[in-house]
Amino acid sequence: MSGKTNYWRTSGCAVWLTGLPSSGKSTLAHALFATLRRRRISAEILDGDDVRRGLSPDLGFTRSDRDEHIRRIGFVCSILARHGIIAISAAISPYASARLAVRNQLRKFLEVYVRCPLAVCMERDPKGLYAKALRGDLEHFTGISDPYEEPEAADVVVDTAICSVDSEVDKIVSALFERGYLWNARRSKTDRKPAVDDGQVI
Amino acid sequence: MSGKTNYWRTSGCAVWLTGLPSSGKSTLAHALFATLRRRRISAEILDGDDVRRGLSPDLGFTRSDRDEHIRRIGFVCSILARHGIIAISAAISPYASARLAVRNQLRKFLEVYVRCPLAVCMERDPKGLYAKALRGDLEHFTGISDPYEEPEAADVVVDTAICSVDSEVDKIVSALFERGYLWNARRSKTDRKPAVDDGQVI
Numbered sequence: 001m002s003g004k005t006n007y008w009r010t011s012g013c014a015v016w017l018t019g020l021p022s023s024g025k026s027t028l029a030h031a032l033f034a035t036l037r038r039r040r041i042s043a044e045i046l047d048g049d050d051v052r053r054g055l056s057p058d059l060g061f062t063r064s065d066r067d068e069h070i071r072r073i074g075f076v077c078s079i080l081a082r083h084g085i086i087a088i089s090a091a092i093s094p095y096a097s098a099r100l101a102v103r104n105q106l107r108k109f110l111e112v113y114v115r116c117p118l119a120v121c122m123e124r125d126p127k128g129l130y131a132k133a134l135r136g137d138l139e140h141f142t143g144i145s146d147p148y149e150e151p152e153a154a155d156v157v158v159d160t161a162i163c164s165v166d167s168e169v170d171k172i173v174s175a176l177f178e179r180g181y182l183w184n185a186r187r188s189k190t191d192r193k194p195a196v197d198d199g200q201v202i
Numbered sequence: 203m204s205g206k207t208n209y210w211r212t213s214g215c216a217v218w219l220t221g222l223p224s225s226g227k228s229t230l231a232h233a234l235f236a237t238l239r240r241r242r243i244s245a246e247i248l249d250g251d252d253v254r255r256g257l258s259p260d261l262g263f264t265r266s267d268r269d270e271h272i273r274r275i276g277f278v279c280s281i282l283a284r285h286g287i288i289a290i291s292a293a294i295s296p297y298a299s300a301r302l303a304v305r306n307q308l309r310k311f312l313e314v315y316v317r318c319p320l321a322v323c324m325e326r327d328p329k330g331l332y333a334k335a336l337r338g339d340l341e342h343f344t345g346i347s348d349p350y351e352e353p354e355a356a357d358v359v360v361d362t363a364i365c366s367v368d369s370e371v372d373k374i375v376s377a378l379f380e381r382g383y384l385w386n387a388r389r390s391k392t393d394r395k396p397a398v399d400d401g402q403v404i
Contacts, residue, residue: 042285054277058260058270068260075256076278083244083287 007185008039012081014074014106015172018093018151019114020143021129022121024160024168028114029090031165032172036086041182044080046073047090061140067098074102081108086181094142096149110175113154118143120161155179209387210241214283216276216308217374220295220353221316222345223331224323226362226370230316231292233367234374238288243384246282248275249292263342269300276304283310288383296344298351312377315356320345322363357381 015032017025029045036043052059055072059065070093077087093099103109121143122130133141140146151157156175158168176182217234219227231247238245254261257274261267272295279289295301305311323345324332335343342348353359358377360370378384 044281044285055257055274072257076281079246079278079282080285083246083282083285085285 006039008036008041008182009185010041010084010086010176010182011108012084013086013108013110013176013179013181014077014081014102015086015088015110015112015176016077016093016099016102017088017090017112017114018099018154019160020116020118020121020148021092021141022124022126023114023116024165025090025092025114027165028112028158028160028168028172029088031169032088035169035173041086042084043086043088045088045090046076047088051091061146063095063146066093067095067101070095070098070102074105077102078106081106086176092142092148094146094148096151099151108179108181110156110172110179110181111151111154112156112158112172112175113151114160115150115157116160208241210238210243210384211387212243212286212288212378212384213310214244214286215288215310215312215378215381215383216279216283216304217288217290217312217314217378218279218295218301218304219290219292219314219316220301220356221362222318222320222323222350223294223343224326224328225316225318226360226367227292227294227316229367230314230360230362230370230374231290233371234290237371237375243288244286245288245290247290247292248278249290253293263348265297265348268294269297269303272297272300272304276307279304280308283308288378294344294350296348296350298353301353310381310383312358312374312381312383313353313356314358314360314374315353316362317352317359318362 017029019025026047029047033043033045051073055076056069059069070091073089073091077089080087099111103111125131129138129141130144132138133144142148156172158171160168173182219231221227228249231249235245235247253275257278258271261271272293275291275293279291282289301313305313327333331340331343332346334340335346344350358374360373362370375384
């Protein structure tokens with residue numbers, strides 16, 4: 001990835017960030033987004049309150065509500081990926097079975113475990129949510145009163161307590177290249193992946 | 203739109219079909235989709251059970267449930283439109299206020315009233331739903347037990363009891379050109395609309 005800037009190509013996929021609250025998912029999502037956009041790759045971040053309001057205003061944080069929210073994000077990601085967009089999800093997605101379900105649905109799927117020790121997340125706590133959960137003022141808070149099921153076979157693991165954001169982005173980009181979800185625009189035509197994912201969309 | 207095939211460009215928008223059950227929304231959506239795809243325009247149809255299952259499995263057909271479903275479709279359309287995709291919604295969307303809300307949210311929005319007399323819709327009734335609703339076996343059925351608020355200022359009106367599907371598609375395509383949501387690829391550079399809708403996406 002060194003040398004002068006050239007353009008990348010993609011036929012779309014989902015990059016699924018999962019990790020504890022305050023583990024660094026949103027920061028990483030935005031840094032990855034910026035890197036992709038610099039190379040003219042279409043990308044979309046599905047994260048936070050906007051997506052909750054947009055897709056799941058009816059849902060709370062029970063296991064079934066979280067699973068349903070993840071499923072809906074997966075549905076939107078699948079549409080975006082079919083249109084050659086890299087959809088970056090930054091939801092906690094604490095349950096392995098829900099993550100597996102979106103992986104199976106999406107096929108072109110990169111699971112990124114945004115790993116960070118709970119103690120570090122609690123120390124960061126930019127919104128004061130851990131403190132609130134520890135006081136008992138916030139129910140169903142992942143890491144405190146709700147479980148987080150660590151990915152056992154994530155495609156990429158980044159350790160946000162140790163690594164720089166840039167190196168985390170590099171790791172994800174490398175994995176996208178390895179899996180053929182990204183490739184260089186300057187390869188010969190025969191090396192190129194098709195810009196068409198199926199008959200329906202470019 | 204005559205002459206040899208040339209390519210069209212778009213920066214994305216929503217085409218919002220609204221009309222009674224069996225008025226011809228899905229047929230028209232698929233015909234429009236096919237026409238756009240032939241000109242290499244990215245398009246996506248949001249219609250029927252797939253979208254209900256994908257976005258709103260929790261919702262029924264009460265007014266508030268329908269409005270919420272429409273809102274969610276609008277949310278997805280807004281993402282797609284930002285990525286230069288023409289999002290075609292084919293939901294009944296019976297309530298004017300919900301349609302207005304998505305129009306205001308989406309800005310690049312073409313409301314198409316798929317008009318067809320109730321008697322003709324009831325005669326078509328491919329899934330036997332009108333018959334079921336008339337027997338009282340189906341609650342909240344638009345046109346029978348639920349209202350349909352006719353658009354008072356739709357951008358396009360097509361009369362599916364009279365017109366051919368091809369002419370309806372032409373009418374919509376013409377309106378898309380008039381509003382600058384579609385343009386020809388061969389115009390000079392200065393005539394072209396930007397392929398970038400905002401700083402975020404192509």
